[in-house]
Amino acid sequence: MPFPFVLPTTSPFSFSKHFSSDSHPSLPLSASTYRGVLRDCLKKHKRLPPHEQSSNLGNVILALNNYIPYLLVLDEGLGSRPVAGEEIDVLLKDTPTLQWRSTISDNPIPGRDRGKIKIASLEYEIYFVLSILGYSQTLLARASLHPLYSSANASPSTEQRTLAITTATKHLLSAASVHDYISTRTDQLSSDPPCVDITKTAFRAFSSLAMAEATLLAVLKDDPYPAAVAQDRNKNDKEWMIKAPEIPKVRAHLFARLCLAAAEHAANAHSLLSTASGKGKVDADLLKYVEDLRKTGRGKACRFFGIDAELGGQTGVGIAWLQAGTYELGFSSARKEDGSKKSLSLGRLKKDWTEKKEDKRIEKGAAWGSDAGRLEESRVIEMLDKKWNKMNDTINTKIIPQIGPLMASMPSGREIHSMKPFVPPTLDLSVLEAMRAPPDRVDDYGSAEDSDEEGGGQTPVGAFPGTKTDYRSESRNNYF
Numbered sequence: 001m002p003f004p005f006v007l008p009t010t011s012p013f014s015f016s017k018h019f020s021s022d023s024h025p026s027l028p029l030s031a032s033t034y035r036g037v038l039r040d041c042l043k044k045h046k047r048l049p050p051h052e053q054s055s056n057l058g059n060v061i062l063a064l065n066n067y068i069p070y071l072l073v074l075d076e077g078l079g080s081r082p083v084a085g086e087e088i089d090v091l092l093k094d095t096p097t098l099q100w101r102s103t104i105s106d107n108p109i110p111g112r113d114r115g116k117i118k119i120a121s122l123e124y125e126i127y128f129v130l131s132i133l134g135y136s137q138t139l140l141a142r143a144s145l146h147p148l149y150s151s152a153n154a155s156p157s158t159e160q161r162t163l164a165i166t167t168a169t170k171h172l173l174s175a176a177s178v179h180d181y182i183s184t185r186t187d188q189l190s191s192d193p194p195c196v197d198i199t200k201t202a203f204r205a206f207s208s209l210a211m212a213e214a215t216l217l218a219v220l221k222d223d224p225y226p227a228a229v230a231q232d233r234n235k236n237d238k239e240w241m242i243k244a245p246e247i248p249k250v251r252a253h254l255f256a257r258l259c260l261a262a263a264e265h266a267a268n269a270h271s272l273l274s275t276a277s278g279k280g281k282v283d284a285d286l287l288k289y290v291e292d293l294r295k296t297g298r299g300k301a302c303r304f305f306g307i308d309a310e311l312g313g314q315t316g317v318g319i320a321w322l323q324a325g326t327y328e329l330g331f332s333s334a335r336k337e338d339g340s341k342k343s344l345s346l347g348r349l350k351k352d353w354t355e356k357k358e359d360k361r362i363e364k365g366a367a368w369g370s371d372a373g374r375l376e377e378s379r380v381i382e383m384l385d386k387k388w389n390k391m392n393d394t395i396n397t398k399i400i401p402q403i404g405p406l407m408a409s410m411p412s413g414r415e416i417h418s419m420k421p422f423v424p425p426t427l428d429l430s431v432l433e434a435m436r437a438p439p440d441r442v443d444d445y446g447s448a449e450d451s452d453e454e455g456g457g458q459t460p461v462g463a464f465p466g467t468k469t470d471y472r473s474e475s476r477n478n479y480f
Contacts, residue, residue: 001369002142002172002213003289005135007060008128008197009042011099011116014446016439018096021077023089026435031074032445034067038129054143057136064133069427071129075122086432095120100128102195104202105280117195123188127198130182130424134206137175141168141213142369149230149368149376165221169214173417176210179203181422196276205272205290211417212265212293216373218416219255219262219300225380252311254414256304261413263297266290285370293372299329301410303381315388316398317406322385324403329374329381 013035015028041063045056076083077090099116107114119125144167147156156164183203193199220226270290273282306321326332392398 001145001216001373002138002168003209003286003372004142004368004370005138006103007042007045007132007135007139008103009046009101010039010128012036012039012446013096013098014443015074015096016443017446018093019074019078019090020093021088021090023087024077024432024435025438026440027070027074027077027088027090029439029441029443030435031067031070032443034063034070036445038063038067042132054139054146057140057143061133061136061140064129064136065425068129068133069425071122071126072424073427073432075126078122084426084429084432086429088432096122098125100197102197102280104197104283104286105195106283117197119194121189121191123185124193124198126185127182127193127203130178131198131203131206134175134178134182134210137171137178138210138213141171141175144168144171145217146368148227155227155230161227162221165217169217169221169417172210172214172217173419174422176207176214177419177422179207179210180419181424183207196280196282199276201272201276202282205269205276207419208265208269208272209290209293211419212262212269212297214417215258215262215265215415216293216297216300219258222251223255225303225384226376229376229379229383252304252308256301256308257411257414258416259297259301259304259413260410261297261415263294263301264413266294266297270294289370289372292374295329296373296377299325299374299377299381301325302328302407303377303384305406305410306384310388314398315392315396316400319385319388319392319398320401320403320406322381322388323400324407325381326378326385327403328407329378331374331378 013032015031015035019028019031021027038060041056041060045053045060048056073083073088074090077088078092080087080089082088098119100119101116102114105114119128144164148161148164180203183200186198186200186203196202270287273287273290276282302321302325306318306325309315309321310318392400
């Protein structure tokens, strides 16, 4: 369910050409070394197939945690601030120029990689690197949740399901704290950022987005209906005889308020991203995902209000809440306002086609969940709507009220998670003391070849496979 962020990539850079340190001469070289490792790791991650990228996230986070301390020490040294009791003296030789590839900005040319953004500030480098850490935590949450929706194997047990959701929640809360930390750091600069990826509003939006997703996971952990729906369509699951799920009345109302809180976080994120300042606009797919997440939160809240009403014997009110949930999700109701069934429409066929397409994405492990769980929630509502309408039509007929007054009576949301402050990784005192020695080699990390496609360039259109190098110039490593 969490958004499938694409990790940015960067060009090579040598800190020794732009920074020097009289107190710790090896500091610029060490920073260049670990930055080079991170750059190679990001390039490798980009080349991997989508289903293999999740297993490589651990390497990306390791490379980030190794590079971030050196980057922050350089930044502290520029301000002549002590680190772990050590006096750090860093001098700026000339203005550095670093390049990062934007990943959340709108792509002006669909189908091609976005161009790299040139930044001339060490602070912007910190923003990009820390944002990758936040993206990686979100992607780890996606990897943890994938088995819950995949039908390639038998449905996970209750313990496995709880463990997956708990792990994903931990990663999302970590991502929220990282983005909140960066948004606080942005107060240090008054200049406008070169791209929307590293703006204060974007970081605040990502923090709210992660909190919204983590709040919905708190509900999913004890919500048996999505698991029942997923198990019902899983052909590899052998436990087809399952007990009807039950939810206590009090918890149903609590879950509804938690879902409303998640919808409020998503609405805040959408508002921030829509008004983010900087060059370029936010990617349309990201904006659509955030809006879909808001709809999913409100749709879930309506479902739980309906469950609360049905458990209290108000079946008609419960059905009305399900209709309200369908409306909040943006789908057409299965019944007209007068209670008569609708005939099969083009919208229904489109929805069925979309569901099948989403199931295939889940199996491939690529770009699944891009609708923020709207389709999955609609399946749950349809299951309950079919069951409750059958009961209401045959056993205890209740009047189904209008959904307008019900939606107007929804309460405010209720928070469940608290955000812990992010503590960046630091260097040990022994490592700082070791960098008082002069560098033992030349810092040549800025002279490496860097192609625009991070992997040797794309094959020219119309070229026969295996002849890509024939289209390069011998004097310049560029295409004609």
